Amino acid sequence: MDGAIYLNQAEAAIQQPKAAKVSLVIQPYVYASVFSSLCIIVGLIWDISWHTSIGRDGLLAPPHDVIYLGAVFAGLFSAYQVLRTTFFGTAAEKQASVKFWGIFYGPLGAMFCIWGAIAMLTSAPFDDWWHNTYGLDVVILSPPHTLLAIGMMMIQFGAMIAVLSSLHGAKHDNGAMHKWLFVIASGLLLTSFYTLFSEYLNKARSHSAMCYIVGGILFPLFLIAVARATKMRWAATATAAVYMSMMLIMLWVLPLFHASPRLGPVLNHFDHYQPFHFPLLLVLPALAIDFVFFKFQNKKPFIKVMLASLAFLLVFFVVQWNFGGFLQTSIYARNWFFGSYAWYFGANPEWPYRFAFYPDFIETGASLARGMGIAAVVAILTGLLGYRWGSWMKRVQR
Numbered sequence: 001m002d003g004a005i006y007l008n009q010a011e012a013a014i015q016q017p018k019a020a021k022v023s024l025v026i027q028p029y030v031y032a033s034v035f036s037s038l039c040i041i042v043g044l045i046w047d048i049s050w051h052t053s054i055g056r057d058g059l060l061a062p063p064h065d066v067i068y069l070g071a072v073f074a075g076l077f078s079a080y081q082v083l084r085t086t087f088f089g090t091a092a093e094k095q096a097s098v099k100f101w102g103i104f105y106g107p108l109g110a111m112f113c114i115w116g117a118i119a120m121l122t123s124a125p126f127d128d129w130w131h132n133t134y135g136l137d138v139v140i141l142s143p144p145h146t147l148l149a150i151g152m153m154m155i156q157f158g159a160m161i162a163v164l165s166s167l168h169g170a171k172h173d174n175g176a177m178h179k180w181l182f183v184i185a186s187g188l189l190l191t192s193f194y195t196l197f198s199e200y201l202n203k204a205r206s207h208s209a210m211c212y213i214v215g216g217i218l219f220p221l222f223l224i225a226v227a228r229a230t231k232m233r234w235a236a237t238a239t240a241a242v243y244m245s246m247m248l249i250m251l252w253v254l255p256l257f258h259a260s261p262r263l264g265p266v267l268n269h270f271d272h273y274q275p276f277h278f279p280l281l282l283v284l285p286a287l288a289i290d291f292v293f294f295k296f297q298n299k300k301p302f303i304k305v306m307l308a309s310l311a312f313l314l315v316f317f318v319v320q321w322n323f324g325g326f327l328q329t330s331i332y333a334r335n336w337f338f339g340s341y342a343w344y345f346g347a348n349p350e351w352p353y354r355f356a357f358y359p360d361f362i363e364t365g366a367s368l369a370r371g372m373g374i375a376a377v378v379a380i381l382t383g384l385l386g387y388r389w390g391s392w393m394k395r396v397q398r
Contacts, residue, residue, distance in 0.1 A: 026166055026177065026178070026181075027081060027107075027166060028077060028081075029077040029078050029080065029081040029107070029109075029110055029113075029162065030109075030159075030162045030163055030166050030181065031181075032073050032074065032076075032077035032078070033074050033077070033078065033109060033110075033113050033155065033158055033159035033162045033163075033185070034159045034162075034163070034181055034184055034185050034188075035070075035073060036069075036070040036071070036073040036074035036113070036155055036159065037070065037074075037155060037156040037159045037185055037188040037189065038070070038184075038188060039066050039067065039069050039070030039073065040067055040070040040071075040152045040155065040156060040188070040192070041188050041191050041192065041246055042066055042250070043063045043064065043065070043066030043067030043068075043069075043070065044063075044067060044152070044192065044195060045191075045195065045246075045247070045250040045254075045276050046062070046063035046066065046250070046254065047061070047063035047064065047067070048195070048276050049250075049254050049259075049273045049274060049275060049276055050062075050063050050259075050273075052274045052276075052342070052344050052345070053259040053260075053261065053270070053272075053273045053274045053345065054259050054260070054261060054262050054263075055261055055262055055263035055345060055346070056262040056263060058128075059124060059125070059127070059128040064124070067120070067148075067152070068120065068121065068124060070120075070152075070155065071116070071117040071120035071121050071151065071152075071155065072117070072121075074113040074114075074116065074117050074155045074158065074159075075113065075114055075116075075117030075118070075121070077113075078106070078109075078110035078111075078113040078114045078117070078158070078162075079110075079114055081106055081107065081110045082100075082104050082105065082106030082110055082111070082114065083104075085097050085105045085106050085107075086103065086104045086105045086106065089105060093105075098111060107161075107162060107165050107166070108161050108165055108396065109158045109159065109160070109161035109162025109163070109164075109165055109166075110158070110162060111158070112154050112155070112157055112158030112161055112162075113154075113155050113158035113159070113162070115151075115154055115158075116150075116151045116152065116153075116154030116155035116156075116157075116158055117151065117155060118151070119147055119148070119150055119151030119154065120147075120148055120151035120152060120155070121151075122147065122151075123144045123145075123147040123148040123151060124148075126143070126144040126147065127142075127144035127145065127148065129144075130142055130143070130144045149192075149196060152192060153189065153192055153193075156185065156188055156189040156192060157189060159185040159188075159189075160182060160185045160186055160189065160393070161393070161396055162185075163178055163181045163182045163185055164178075164182060164229065164230075164393055164394075164396045165396050166178060167179075167182070179230055179231075179232045179235075180238075182226075182229075182230055182232075182235075183226070183230075183232065183235055183238040183239045183242060184242055186222075186226045186235075186239040186242070187238070187239045187240070187241070187242020187243045187245075187246065188242065188243075188246065189222075190222055190223075190239055190240070190242070190243045190282075191242075191243045191246050191247065193218055193222060194218075194243065194247075194279075194280065195276075197214055197218060198277060200214040201214060201215060201280060202277050203277070203278070203324045203327035203328045203340070204328055204357065204358065204361055205324075205361055206320050206321055206323075206324020206325060206327075206328065207321065207324065207325065207357055207361060207362050207363065208361045208362065208363050208371075209363050209367065209368055209370070209371020209372060209374070209375065210371070211320070211324075212313065212316065212317055212320075212371065212372060212375040213371060213374055213375045213378060215280075215313075215316055215320075215375070216309075216313055216375040216376070216378045216379035216382065217378050217379075217382050218382075219282065219285070219286075219312065219316070220289070220308070220309045220312050220313070220379045220380075220382050220383035220386055221382035221383065221385055221386040221389070222239075222386060223236040223239060223240065223282075223286050223289050223312070223386070224236070224289060224305060224308060224309070224383045224386035224387050224390060225386040225387070225389040225390035225393065226239050226390065227289055227290060227293050227308075227390065228386070228387050228389075228390025228391055228393075228394060229389075229390040229391075229393035229394050230394075233290065233294060234287075234290045235290065236286040236287075236289040236290045236293075237283055237286045237287045237289075237290050239286065240282035240283045240285075240286035241283050243279060243282060244279040244280075244281070244282060244283060247276070247277070247278070247279035248278075248279060250275070250276060251275045251276060251277075251278060251279075251339050252275075252336065252337075254273040254275050254276075255272050255273050255274070255275050255336060255339070256272070256273075257272065257273055258271060258272055258273075259271070259272055259273040259274075261345035261346075263345075263346070265346060266345050266346065267345070267346055267347060267348050267349065268343050268344065268345050268346070268347055268348070268349045269345075270345070274342040274343065274344070274345075275339040275342050276339075276342075277339075278327055278333075278338050278339055278340070280316075280320060281319050281320065281323055282316075284315050284316075284319050285311075285312045285313075285315040285316040285319065286312070287315075288308070288311040288312050288314075288315045289308045289311065289312050291311070292304065292307045292308040292311050293308060301384075301387055302384070305380070305383045305384050305386075305387045306380050306383070306384075308383060309376075309379040309380045309382075309383035310376060310379065310380065312379065312383075313372075313375055313376055313379045317372065317375075325357075327340050328340070328355065328356070328357060329355055329356060329357070331355075334355070340355075
């Protein structure tokens, strides 16, 4: 089947050389989808700081506007690409596209972005009604928030697929640009994954096995998929670097702006935005994945993935256990650089575990060993799943 697709594309390119020239540049919807993913992350982290610092919510709050801007950008540019291909595209362009609903033709990444944009924009009035009915701040994963999260990650995944399909199906030498666009899109989606599960991955949980079980589920799955999907040698490391850079920029920029609580009770008084978390030091364990993939590139996939997953978990545990302890307890972490001073306006600033580990979040001895054993097993399993996911992405042509 794949061979037939490649043959048909080659024949179409020979028969219609003018159509092949269309792929000499990266299509605008590809750039737009990556930009939309950036808007989503900026708005998402800003929204978290908004709730922590101000508390008042609303449909058109500034962070929400940035998130919706991402949805509009992704939806409009992707819809244009689909409509242009459907009604004005050449036979070669349609052959290199996905047919949808028996009518529309377009890249798979554009389809994901359109569906994601529809989900996000649908969630907006639903979320406004939900807050008006049940209160301003209820739970993170309420039904409208869940729909919004699905839409956001669908757009971000669509950005990854858009870049890959453009790279694999194009007849040009923009490989380096594509690879960097791919790791940027991947790093932004990784930031969304971290944000969604940050309750289990923050500094306060760094001495708990649950932190490493959740990390073992998420990060080998995603980083191994990224490393497998592209020929970029240090793809996992670069993806982790994008995640860390995005988190650091928001950590350092937001507290520069004025913000004060608007809801009561106000127990913690301040006049500037409270930042989100300092990022996990994922570059180091991601480097272990890339090193194993390079060093054992000729080994069977199972051996390679198992070694990469275990290497990731070992480095992640050693690094984050110590660095998380520093962030949680050290007086030297309570500054603008590390942001460990951040505290919700409705929380008591004198709480005894603000700068110490809560006893229930500390595991040692047999309990920790058992938890890390579970983390090792799930890291290998999700790493294998990630390898298969990456193999699928590596074959995306449309």
